[in-house]
Amino acid sequence: MKRYITSILLGILSCCSVKVMAQWEDAPTMGVFTREELSMTDCAFEKNAPAVILLDRARSYPGTNNELVTDRVVRIKILNDAGLDYANIKIRYYAESDFEHISGIDGVVLTPVEGGGGMDKFTLDKKNIYRSKINAKIGEVTFAMPGVKKGSVIEYRYISTMKHYGGLDDWHFQSFLPTLRSTYHLTLINNSEFAYRVQKSEELNMILKPEPNKGTIYFEMNNVAGLKNEPYMDSRQDFIQKVSFQLAAYGSYMGRSKYMNSWDEVSRELLNHNSFGAQLNKNLDGAKAIITAAALNRTKEEQLSALFNHVRNHFQWNGFYGMYAGGNGVKSAWNSKTGSCGDINLSLVNLLAEAGFEVKPILVAERGYKKVNTSYPFLDQFNKVAAYVTLNNRTYLLDATDGATPFGMLPESLLNTTAFVVDRKKGTLVTLQRPGEGYVNIYNITASLQPDMVASGKGYVVSKGYSALNRMAARVPGEENFIRKVLVKAYTTLKVDSLSLEEKVKPDTVQLTQRFRFATPLEHSGEYFLLNPMPLSGLDKNPFTDEKRFSDINFGATQVFSFNYHLTLNDAVTIESLPRNLRLKLPGNELEFTRRVLREGNIISINFRFEIQLPYYSYQDYDMVKSFYKQMYEYLDEQIVLKKKG
Structure with a gap:
């Protein structure tokens, strides 16, 4: 299947009077399978699928x-034992x-009788349905379908009731499992209009049946x-087959209003929203003293850095994303010192504006969330708000929920993404990229071959930019975790100890120096001994081995791996062969x-x-990238071949 995605944007309008049908005329009979x-x-x-979705309706x-x-x-x-976990059902909801x-939960299973001769039927016991809270916003219903084995067919049903149509979610026709048939039928409320956007592969057909007079629309995809x-995939949301919805217009006794049909309307709507624009002119307690203290720094950049660091040290992020302030507003969050992304970064915008900086809110979509389609002003394409500052002909994107990225350095999660600067005069779409240094690892390895045919020595590694940030994060559980995940990785015969780390954080960049001792035994076959320096190089296994690829490749930023290896041999061996000089x-x-x-x-x-x-490659370039990596890793696998004398 090709990755190529087409998008369609249409409007549907409910009629003045809609007859609601609570049941489907063609709903399959519960537990009756073909x-x-x-x-x-x-x-x-x-x-090779472990299970298949027969129907999702x-x-x-x-x-x-x-x-x-x-x-x-x-x-x-359930096609094989690897698919048994798909009988453990989780339904998340807005709590x-x-x-x-979530109500009306029902379930049934038909399982082949061992030895043949029919099917056993199991029904879901309501006592085995459990409800829990994931966090303050999200709840979860869980249950395990009974009697499931290889060959079982399971069916479950439920009803979701939301307070209003503001909860209308995307419908996904695709998941980790293959899907034979997926259908979605939507009936609108009176006097409303929703825009919808279809994202699908050009190779897949969709059945789409709008009925404007009835205020309904039907979607279906098969196979x-x-x-x-x-590897190096952005959000699944960028490539999954789905349909998205957004309120486009609504009506009341006062007439009909359009709702965010252009990017300029997005700016106006947000700036007029009580939980967004109305939160940008608040007098935060103690702000004047904080600004006065920051002004003692010599340059404007240092003052900006001081205010940014004050806000991210002031707050405890509660883990919630989004662009809006909580129900009690930014002043309440500021005083409580805890809040969502909207609370924290709108507070930052407040403080910077009061300090006289040219700052605007900016909506961002992290790489793991979804890719912004600039043709469609859909707010659900963004998952965070941040502060966007212009100073001395340079722009700074500041996210006070990010406690690791140094001031002036673009957060890694936003590399190669599109963002929207919210401005009453003219909202602007911008591309976020990291100029200059991206990922850098420089290895210097000095080793000696011991009489017992173990190569041992010292390693000195300098990591810069995002490589340093990622390695610094691996220190948190402790030194053993760093050694295992960063230095040893999958090479279990490599032994590393005596680790020391030195961190240097500067505006715009960060550096981590790593020193360690190591030992690795040589492989041998008869009188020949083999040594491959690859385990010490810092490179992972080849990530591009799949025959086909569905998504684009996003490395994020430029990357440099430099490896310098010096091995002193003992007098008991001779060199049989060495890796070749080459350029690819x-x-x-x-x-x-x-x-x-x-x-x-x-x-x-x-x-x-x-x-x-080049940090970004289309899925169409996959064969070229795959071929390059295949050759490179074949070269990296070339061994130093030694032979014992005598």
Whole structure:
């Protein structure tokens, strides 16, 4: 399946009077499965799938008081033992202020009788349905379908009731599992208009049936392959087959109003919103004293840094994302010293504006969330708000919920993303990129071959930029975790100890120096001994081995790996062969690998350098990138071959 995504934006309008049907005329009978469903042993278009979604069907319609009611039916066939976990069902819902309620849960399983001769039927016991709180906003209903084995067919149903249509979520036609049939039917409330956007592969067909006179629309997709996570993949949301909704217009006794049909309307709506724009002119307690203290710094950049660091040290982030302040506003969050992303970063905008900086709120979408489609002013494309400052012909994006990224350095999660600067005069879409230094690792390894054929010595590594930030994060559980995850990785024969770390944080960058001792035994076959310096290079295993790829490749920023290895041999061995000198590159030097090998007496020096100059590749370039990595890792696997004398 190709990754290529097409998007369609249309408007649908409810009629003045809608007759609500709470049941589907074509709803399948509970627990009655077809012969094909019962006898299926694999998925025709994804042979290795552990399970397959036979049906995922939902219908949303207004309740008696215009609540958003959704009935859902899911059927899954368990194809092998690896799919048994898909019988453990989790349904998450919006629990805050009792916004959403899950009811009408029912389930049934048909399982083949051992030895053949029919099916056993199991029904879900209501006593085995559990409810819990994930956090203050999200609740979860969990239950395990009974009697499930390889070959079982399971079905479960439930009803979601939300207080209003503001909770209308995306409908996903795709998941980790392949899906035979996925359908969604939406009925709108009176006097409303919703925009919808379809995201799908050009190779997949969609059945789309709008009925404007009835205020309904129907979507259906069939035979959709599962989407797995891929190395250097941005959010699954960027590639998954789905339909998204956003309120486009609403009506009342005062007339009809349009709602965010352009980016300028997004700015106006947000700046007029009580939990956004109205929070930007608050007098935070103690702000004047904080600003006065920051002004003692010599330069404006230092003053800006001081205010930014004060806010992120002042607050405890509660883990909640979003762009709006909480119900009690930023002043309450400021005084309590805890809050959501909206509370914290809108407080930062307040403080910087009072200090005289040119600052605006900016909506951002982290790479793990979704990619912004600039053609459509959908607010749900963003998951955070931050502060955007212009100073001395330079811009700074400041996120006070990020406690690790140094002032002036773009957060790693926002590399190569699109953001929206909220401004009453003219909102602006901007691309966020990291100029200059991205990921840098420079290795210097000095080793000696011992009489017992163990290569041991010292390592000196300098990591800069995002490489340093990532390695600094690995220190938190302790030294052993750092050694295991950063230095040893999958190379279990490599032993590392005597680790020391030295951190230097400066505006715009960070550096981490690592010193350690190591020992690694040589592999041997008869009288020959093999040594591969690869485990000490800092490179992971080849990430691009899959035959096909569905998503684009996003390395985030430029990357440099430099490896200098010096090995002193003992007098008991001779050199049989060494790795070759070589240079491997893509056109334009976007990816480049060079290696030089030198022998001087009993000292072998191996120097290689790997650079990624272009951080982003389309899925269409995957074969080219895959071929480059395949050749590079074949070269990296070349061994130093030694032979014992005599």
